[in-house]
Amino acid sequence: METHIRKATVGDINDILVLNSLLFEEDREYDKTLDMTWTRKRGMKYFLDRITRRDKCALVAVNGIKIVGYLVGGLCDSASYRLSVVSAELENMLVLEDFRGKGVGKKLVEEFLSWCKTNNVANISVTASAVNNRGIKFYKSLGFKDYNLTLEMSTS
Ligand SMILES: CC(C)(COP(=O)(O)OP(=O)(O)OC[C@H]1O[C@@H](n2cnc3c(N)ncnc32)[C@H](O)[C@@H]1OP(=O)(O)O)[C@@H](O)C(=O)NCCC(=O)NCCS
Secondary structure (H helix, E strand, C coil), X not given: CCEEEEECCHHHHHHHHHHHHXXXXXXXXXXXXXXXXXXXXXXXXXXXXXXXXXXXXXEEXXXXXXXXXXXXXXXECCCCCCCCCCEEEEEEEEECHHHCCCCHHHHHHHHHHHHHHHCCXXXXXECCCCCCHHHXXXXXXXXXXXXXXXXXXXXX
């Protein structure tokens, strides 16, 4: 069955929250500092914002009646040290494991890129954990390139 992409609606919020909690569980492999209560405590307001605000974008991938992936992002301020251009951030996304490797993630990103084009975006960023090789390869295959590298140390 073909998977198609559409704009998310308020009625999709619970499905998106479930997918976002799966993203946290996967990302926990890479980042032990993640707040695993974030989806429950803050997710509802955050995703409602992404779905309803004109400067934000929320997409879902639908197979039959099942939501199998999501992507959220939106316009953001460019860093003050950089020339001011319209900027956007791909904030987070996930495709259910059984639907990976079938082009669903690519379709979600392409739809986001088309939303960016409509909004005259000149620069798009995405942050991935430095050890999320699969995610980084995926984003690079779609045209993203290394820009900043954030270094951290734990003092505890
Ligand atoms: C990253 C993710 C969204 C990719 O979704 P997907 O539907 O599997 O990706 P696609 O099938 O559209 O792949 C598009 C391209 O990305 C690359 N790619 C995808 N998965 C890859 C992998 N495991 N290793 C290397 N490259 C990969 C390929 O070049 C692929 O193109 P191809 O099919 O022509 O070879 C999905 O694996 C996922 O949800 N991962 C967990 C959450 C996550 O890491 N999110 C991103 C960080 S917030």
